[in-house]
Amino acid sequence: MKDIKARILLNRRIGLGYYKMSLDAPYIARTAKPGQFAQIKCSDSFEPLLRRPFSIHRVNRNIEILYETVGRGTEILSNKKEGDKIDVLGPLGNGFTLPRAMNGEPRAIIIAGGIGAAPLVYLAEELTKKKIKTIVLIGAKTKNLILCEKDFKKATPEVYVSTDDGTYGSQGFVSKLFHKILKTTESKFETIVYVCGPHEMLKCIADICQERKFECQVSLEEKMACGIGACLGCAVKTKSGNKLACKDGPIFNANELLW
Amino acid sequence: MAELGVKIGKIKLKNPVMAASGTFGYAKEFEKLVNLKHIGAIITKTITLNPRQGNPMPRICETSAGMLNAIGLQNEGIDNFLKEKMPYLSKIGAPIIVSISGNNIDEFFILARRLDKIKSISGIELNISCPNIKCEGLVAQDTKETYEVVKAVRKITDKTIITKLSPNVTDIVGIAKAAENAGSDAVSLVNTFFGMAIDIDTRKPKLGNITGGLSGPCIKPIALRMVYEVSKNINIPVIGIGGIMNANDAIEFMIAGAVAIQVGTANFIEPGVCIKIVKGIEGYLKKHKIEKIEDIIGNLNIKN
Numbered sequence: 001m002k003d004i005k006a007r008i009l010l011n012r013r014i015g016l017g018y019y020k021m022s023l024d025a026p027y028i029a030r031t032a033k034p035g036q037f038a039q040i041k042c043s044d045s046f047e048p049l050l051r052r053p054f055s056i057h058r059v060n061r062n063i064e065i066l067y068e069t070v071g072r073g074t075e076i077l078s079n080k081k082e083g084d085k086i087d088v089l090g091p092l093g094n095g096f097t098l099p100r101a102m103n104g105e106p107r108a109i110i111i112a113g114g115i116g117a118a119p120l121v122y123l124a125e126e127l128t129k130k131k132i133k134t135i136v137l138i139g140a141k142t143k144n145l146i147l148c149e150k151d152f153k154k155a156t157p158e159v160y161v162s163t164d165d166g167t168y169g170s171q172g173f174v175s176k177l178f179h180k181i182l183k184t185t186e187s188k189f190e191t192i193v194y195v196c197g198p199h200e201m202l203k204c205i206a207d208i209c210q211e212r213k214f215e216c217q218v219s220l221e222e223k224m225a226c227g228i229g230a231c232l233g234c235a236v237k238t239k240s241g242n243k244l245a246c247k248d249g250p251i252f253n254a255n256e257l258l259w
Numbered sequence: 260m261a262e263l264g265v266k267i268g269k270i271k272l273k274n275p276v277m278a279a280s281g282t283f284g285y286a287k288e289f290e291k292l293v294n295l296k297h298i299g300a301i302i303t304k305t306i307t308l309n310p311r312q313g314n315p316m317p318r319i320c321e322t323s324a325g326m327l328n329a330i331g332l333q334n335e336g337i338d339n340f341l342k343e344k345m346p347y348l349s350k351i352g353a354p355i356i357v358s359i360s361g362n363n364i365d366e367f368f369i370l371a372r373r374l375d376k377i378k379s380i381s382g383i384e385l386n387i388s389c390p391n392i393k394c395e396g397l398v399a400q401d402t403k404e405t406y407e408v409v410k411a412v413r414k415i416t417d418k419t420i421i422t423k424l425s426p427n428v429t430d431i432v433g434i435a436k437a438a439e440n441a442g443s444d445a446v447s448l449v450n451t452f453f454g455m456a457i458d459i460d461t462r463k464p465k466l467g468n469i470t471g472g473l474s475g476p477c478i479k480p481i482a483l484r485m486v487y488e489v490s491k492n493i494n495i496p497v498i499g500i501g502g503i504m505n506a507n508d509a510i511e512f513m514i515a516g517a518v519a520i521q522v523g524t525a526n527f528i529e530p531g532v533c534i535k536i537v538k539g540i541e542g543y544l545k546k547h548k549i550e551k552i553e554d555i556i557g558n559l560n561i562k563n
Contacts (some may be wrong), residue, residue, distance in 0.1 A: 001291045001292065002291070002292070003292055003529070003530055041528065046325075046477075047323065049321060049325060049326060049476070049524075049528065050321050050326060050528060051528060089292075089530065222316075223319055223321075224319075225319050225326060225527040226282075226527040228530065229284060230282060230283055230288045230289070230526065231281070231319065231328070231330070231527055232304075232313065232318070232333050233318045233319035233328060233330065234318075234319075235313065235318060235333065236316075237316075241312070242333065247288075
């Protein structure tokens with residue numbers, strides 16, 4: 001973990017309200033695991049005051065973040081220019097646990113809802129690098145809000161999309177697509193599910209996983225101040241008491257959470 | 260090089276910059292980001308006798324140039340603190356001040372008695388801005404209760420006692436005097452201001468606890484005024500707290516009368532800020548050819 005003044009190498013709008021930023025932060029790129037995040041100071045002024053947490057979207061020699069403009073912080077971030085420098089603290093959090101040797105040949109199902117795709121591309125890349133069969137399900141409201149389809153397809157051929165309005169892929173929520181995929185694919189494999197997206201979606205996927213006795217790792221998004229376990233602002237209720245999204249998470253085993 | 264050392268009770272600080280309670284965890288959280296031994300003193304997250312779950316979520320909310328928090332003193336209790344946190348804190352090399360809070364005088368007393376036995380603890384900060392013994396208001400809102408809590412702790416320990424005051428009072432000088440009269444070695448001020456924020460679409464409070472404590476740069480002018488008033492009227496050191504974000508803010512508090520300062524919310528934004536402030540103060544003294552930090556303390560120029 002380091003606090004780095006990183007140069008912005010790229011900051012591009014990639015869709016309706018979605019942006020991709022590339023940052024010159026070799027230390028973080030070298031050390032970050034899928035599912036970890038960085039705390040970024042969007043403004044030099046006191047407005048907004050706190051840093052904002054962003055999932056590490058991809059790493060190469062640099063790190064990439066994928067973000068949606070949802071408020072003052074991300075609004076300011078979206079106006080940053082290439083060459084500007086910003087404070088980036090990372091990598092933070094625990095990251096996803098990749099499958100160990102399981103009874104059957106493991107297969108991973110990645111489920112991304114909306115901007116929830118952000119931490120999952122890097123995960124898909126790492127899983128397929130480990131030769132783990134990986135299926136990706138992407139859910140979006142409508143066709144032009146689908147994120148990372150190409151990036152996922154580079155990692156694995158098995159990428160399925162659903163849109164709420166049916167303008168692309170299957171129609172309906174991604175949980176419906178998940179049901180469908182489970183019906184059509186043989187489950188001779190041990191299955192592990194990785195999911196990131198809106199809270200209701202996480203809960204819905206977690207329930208399906210519980211029924212099927214799949215391990216399910218969810219990436220939670222909470223408001224944070226410090227990002228390093230000092231302020232106790234991002235507490236999450238679990239079966240073993242309060243945990244911190246920033247330090248004990250942001251990845252939690254769905255079974256552990258008190259939803 | 261200018262002399263940065265100051266003294267609070269029996270504690271000799273190599274510089275006047277302290278990490279405020281509740282914003283620095285138990286220091287270990289910052290070990291990879293800060294050279295901890297260079298901080299003037301570290302004040303732990305508040306410890307209570309028994310573990311506390313803390314308040315419901317959400318617990319923090321950003322406001323204009325500030326933030327609200329309602330963590331609710333979540334901590335594992337003193338047993339766990341002494342077993343799990345203290346060994347690391349002892350090795351840091353900066354003075355360690357343990358913040359404590361109790362539901363009643365007895366709890367403050369028991370906590371202080373246990374901490375008194377531990378050599379590597381330099382001092383105790385009494386967080387009396389906690390739910391009061393009578394369950395209405397705060398200890399720090401009542402001169403008599405403040406006096407009694409400090410007095411009880413004073414009886415059991417010779418360690419440096421710092422009493423942390425709340426700004427949510429009409430006469431903070433009166434409370435400070437009560438702490439002084441009861442034997443406190445210093446007062447630290449201010450804790451957070453009661454505040455709240457509402458989501459107008461859902462009409463829900465933005466904090467699970469409905470109200471919380473406001474901190475950050477937005478409170479600095481009020482905190483500064485309180486430090487000024489208190490330091491003029493008592494004879495024990497005042498430790499200035501409230502929205503200190505950089506060395507200039509810290510120096511302002513010291514000119515207003517603070518012998519030392521605490522950095523709180525700024526730690527969340529810039530983990531290395533305490534050390535940066537120390538360096539900034541050094542630079543200021545050099546620029547103004549001031550030999551020792553003590554020369555600026557309370558040295559407010561009010562002549563025309």
